[in-house]
Amino acid sequence: MSRIYNPNKCKINRNYTISEISLLYGVHKNTPKGWLKKGLKRIDNQRPYLILGRDLRLFLKDLRTINKRPCELGEIYCMKCRAPRKPxxxxxxxxxxxxxxxxxxxxxxxxxxxxxRYFRIADLALLQRHFKVILPLQQKR
Ligand SMILES: [Zn+2]
Structure with missing residues (x-):
């Protein structure tokens, strides 16, 4: 799960599509798509999505930090602070x-x-206790 992707493999002055990223890192397209969900920035909403090499490099550095510093149960990784934070x-x-x-x-x-932050439904009760959440689980529309 915590594979290391070399952030310096991508060039900061180029744009990449999802396909190009998957080729560059030798991973399935779902991997960079998952990165977008985790907070990798894309240039805009136009398809095919384009990602700035600079943003990709920064994100992959963050990913290493996330893997190195797992969040405590009551924390979520903040992409802006680049640290686990309490909400x-x-x-x-x-x-x-x-x-x-x-x-x-x-x-x-x-x-x-x-x-x-993603979580397993199986861990819901435990996480809700740590995040002190009273609201029930909401269905995504
Ligand atoms: Zn923050």
Missing amino acids: VPGSIIFETESSRYGRIKGSCNVCHSAMN
């Missing part, structure tokens, strides 16, 4: 993504940026 109390929403996975959304208690 603002009351900002937290638990949402289903599928029958097995969900997403916790909240705002960073330091920079107030939106943060999110």
